[in-house]
């Protein structure tokens with residue numbers, strides 16, 4: 001039988017023991033409540049949260065890293081909801097992912113994306129010149145579509161009040177989403193801009209738990225935005241992007257950014273409340289289910305604004321129960337969706353969400369996160385749910401009354 005050496009000077013024991021009270025693994029009672037609430041619980045493989053905690057606090061660094069559990073964790077914190085000691089699993093797993101020996105297990109796709117993001121400002125490697133060319137061309141189409149030669153998608157406008165930070169997909173395979181967001185800004189008559197220097201709301205430094213990289217990526221957004229003198233940074237619908245730029249930014253960069261950070265649904269809701277835009281809910285005369293993205297809801301506390309906005313865009317908002325703090329992860333979090341080899345795993349972790357959607361009986365699901373949307377679309381196809389998936393802001397744009 002193999003003898004396992006337990007070292008109390010291990011990286012994990014040293015670093016996890018330093019976590020705040022409530023997140024300290026040494027407070028774990030081994031009750032197993034976390035394990036039964038994990039998205040992997042009824043599926044094959046995946047992390048066993050109680051085991052992660054046990055291995056970490058025994059200093060079994062090498063065994064834990066080799067187990068693969070760290071990279072299968074969705075960082076969703078659903079298990080944390082049920083932990084009587086309140087141990088925040090995403091903090092434990094992120095700390096363990098930052099182990100010096102864990103780096104070579106990072107997926108090739110994530111490594112490549114991080115390299116591109118750090119060199120160009122975009123995870124897909126879109127250069128500044130390509131950004132300008134894309135936006136100039138889109139602007140022309142936008143003016144034609146709205147029959148208004150003054151309508152445009154502005155960029156690098158100093159003194160604009162709002163800066164829109166897109167998801168990289170909006171400058172690649174989902175240009176229509178960017179046009180939909182531009183329509184909302186156009187209808188609001190607010191001064192807004194995009195920036196050719198930072199074109200990406202995502203921050204994969206968060207997934208790999210390298211705070212130096214996460215900080216650099218956050219600063220790549222924050223510093224040019226401050227130079228433009230904006231008042232509010234409006235984030236494209238992105239769960240982890242919101243969590244990093246809204247919740248973690250101050251701790252990451254050591255100061256508060258000079259502007260406010262909000263998500264696109266929050267911006268639209270403000271416009272409706274200020275009566276600068278009008279929405280027509282009759283355009284979606286059917287119930288739509290709301291999915292709570294873990295990073296936006298449970299981890300950042302944004303529950304109500306997207307729901308309120310959705311209620312203004314459709315006949316009825318259907319809750320996928322359990323919801324809000326107890327919501328079930330879509331199954332694509334923690335960097336899983338960004339790994340092209342993860343499809344089979346994602347379909348296992350998405351099964352509980354698929355079951356929830358079936359139970360709700362809806363034909364349409366909306367989530368304020370483009371990553372959740374992609375995962376929900378994949379599980380809809382895989383489990384033959386036949387549901388249409390949209391973002392909240394895209395639904396609002398379709399409901400917009402212009403003119």
Ligand code: SF4
Nearest residue numbers: 038073074076077079
């Ligand atoms: S954070 Fe989510 S995926 Fe990770 S162990 Fe907890 S419930 Fe499972």
Ligand code: SF4
Nearest residue numbers: 028029031032034083
């Ligand atoms: S629920 Fe909390 S206390 Fe119980 S085993 Fe999991 S981490 Fe430990």
